[in-house]
Amino acid sequence: MPRRHLHVTGAAEAPLRAALRALRTELAIPDAFPPAVLAEAETAAKAPRLPADDATDLPLFTIDPPGATDLDQAMHLARRADGYRIHYAIADVAAFVTPGGAIDNEAHHRVQTLYFPDGKVPLHPPVLSEGAASLLPDQTVPALLWRIDLDAGGRRVATDVRRALVRSRARLDYAGVQQQIDDGTAEEPLALLREIGRLREALEAERGGISLGVPEQEIVDRNGSYSLHYRAPLPADAWNAQISLLTGMAAADIMTAAGTGVLRTLPTAPDGAVARLRRSAKALGVDWPHHVSYADVVRRLDPRNPRHAAFLQDCTTLLRGAGYTVFTDGKLPTPAIHAAVADEYTHCTAPLRRLVDRYAGELCVAAVAGREPPEWATAGLAALPDEMAEGARRANTVERECVDTVEAALLQPRVGELFDAYVIDVKEQEPTVGTVHLDDPAVVARVEGDDLPLGAWLRVRLTQADPGSAKVRFAPA
Numbered sequence: 001m002p003r004r005h006l007h008v009t010g011a012a013e014a015p016l017r018a019a020l021r022a023l024r025t026e027l028a029i030p031d032a033f034p035p036a037v038l039a040e041a042e043t044a045a046k047a048p049r050l051p052a053d054d055a056t057d058l059p060l061f062t063i064d065p066p067g068a069t070d071l072d073q074a075m076h077l078a079r080r081a082d083g084y085r086i087h088y089a090i091a092d093v094a095a096f097v098t099p100g101g102a103i104d105n106e107a108h109h110r111v112q113t114l115y116f117p118d119g120k121v122p123l124h125p126p127v128l129s130e131g132a133a134s135l136l137p138d139q140t141v142p143a144l145l146w147r148i149d150l151d152a153g154g155r156r157v158a159t160d161v162r163r164a165l166v167r168s169r170a171r172l173d174y175a176g177v178q179q180q181i182d183d184g185t186a187e188e189p190l191a192l193l194r195e196i197g198r199l200r201e202a203l204e205a206e207r208g209g210i211s212l213g214v215p216e217q218e219i220v221d222r223n224g225s226y227s228l229h230y231r232a233p234l235p236a237d238a239w240n241a242q243i244s245l246l247t248g249m250a251a252a253d254i255m256t257a258a259g260t261g262v263l264r265t266l267p268t269a270p271d272g273a274v275a276r277l278r279r280s281a282k283a284l285g286v287d288w289p290h291h292v293s294y295a296d297v298v299r300r301l302d303p304r305n306p307r308h309a310a311f312l313q314d315c316t317t318l319l320r321g322a323g324y325t326v327f328t329d330g331k332l333p334t335p336a337i338h339a340a341v342a343d344e345y346t347h348c349t350a351p352l353r354r355l356v357d358r359y360a361g362e363l364c365v366a367a368v369a370g371r372e373p374p375e376w377a378t379a380g381l382a383a384l385p386d387e388m389a390e391g392a393r394r395a396n397t398v399e400r401e402c403v404d405t406v407e408a409a410l411l412q413p414r415v416g417e418l419f420d421a422y423v424i425d426v427k428e429q430e431p432t433v434g435t436v437h438l439d440d441p442a443v444v445a446r447v448e449g450d451d452l453p454l455g456a457w458l459r460v461r462l463t464q465a466d467p468g469s470a471k472v473r474f475a476p477a
Helices: 014-026 035-046 102-110 126-132 174-183 188-207 235-258 271-284 294-299 306-319 355-369 375-379 384-414
Strands: 006-009 060-063 073-080 083-091 114-116 119-121 140-151 156-172 216-222 225-231 261-265 323-327 418-426 433-438 443-448 457-466 471-476
Touching: 014 114, 014 384, 035 102, 035 126, 060 188, 073 188, 073 235, 083 156, 083 188, 083 235, 102 355, 114 384, 140 235, 140 355, 156 235, 156 355, 174 188, 174 235, 188 235, 188 294, 225 384, 235 261, 235 355, 261 355, 271 294, 271 306, 271 418, 306 418, 306 433, 323 384, 355 375, 355 384, 384 443, 384 457, 384 471, 418 443
Parallel strands: 006 216, 060 156, 443 471
Antiparallel strands: 060 073, 073 083, 083 140, 114 119, 140 156, 216 225, 261 323, 418 433, 418 457, 433 443, 457 471
16 A cells, blocks of 8 residues: 555554654544444344355455455465466445445545554445454355456466455464475465465566565564664565466456456656666665666665665655556556556455445456446446545655654654665756665655765764654755
8 A cells, every 4th residue: 555664563652652642633544433424334234145155164364464354355376287276355335335425535535544653444334344344254145256367477368357255264374475485384275375476476577577676664663662674575475476466467358348447547757857867876875887777776776775665765756757547438547557557457456445436346256257347337337537636645745754753752862863875866957955774773864965875885873853844955965
């Protein structure tokens, strides 16, 4: 969801909690659900629209961060005689939502789940998103069940999606999955995640796509002492993401063939943006020969390396043009691809947390069944791009302000201290203003001073850290 992940380990200290509460108020973030929404959700949780097909014999499992309860996806992986079969269950939110009802209207207002370091502001009431509609273990729930067959090289050869009752058997987390796969204790349905994930990564490289392994910022509580650290993503994170990408590409193909749908699109980055990244790479000591593509450079990076982590964070600027494009009557948009995926793609695997996914899933189920989609799914399409754009703007603001607030709150007692940092950016029009990347603590912040050495180490002094104004400032020491 967020491009720059941030979460709290342990209970955050009082100043941070207070600053985050103030931020919610300042940004007018919706908090409690209206009584009518909660009442409708309670009723829907007890009586969802259930499908006729029963796939509860399929031993699905989920992979999510520890403690997560809003579980959108569950999978089962198996070998076929000439390849692989993926079953991928996606929470069927439409089974609980009445079009035009209180839950639906509130979802169109909220658009997507918002993530704060100390919690989230959900898209749907928790009785649904963390309860009746979630793919929690040992709970029978309605889902959109995808079946995707791959050949021995990992290429998709057949796709199907239908409504079915499913029952997940296990809730796994990334670290545990990585450990089981690495030490050879994973059973085949889980062990195949690495095999299939690597094949899909190779195909991604072949078509020129790229996935950014941006490190998370983590706030760690050690007996009341708080610090910021980076957590590099595990290979299992990337393999799991490849299953979601595969499903989003399959969904895009289904909708484009049907002539009606919504795509996640991203135009090719302008030359100026790529040139800027080349300068950033040079400044950070990231090797980028002129004959090597941006995608190939990123694939070689190690997010555990502070310079590489800084460059990966900088690479997220190329995602800023992403949006949603609706099409009807077979009139496909131009361009129709997502430049980072290097193919047609849509969001369809997180309907508990993102409004558009409910629409994409519904259109795909209808198309595969050879019937017209329900009126609500087509009538709401035209407004989706603007709704999602506004939701993304709000989410990006929350993300940016949260990072600033957390950094300011945790650094406030250290004003005047010295730190080692990389200068990762210097404004061309304001050469006395730039950005520094600290490895310890894990901070990216503004620096102001003369003769900022782009791409070099710089000893800096913390001059300001005010969670009220959410600003952290450094100056050359």
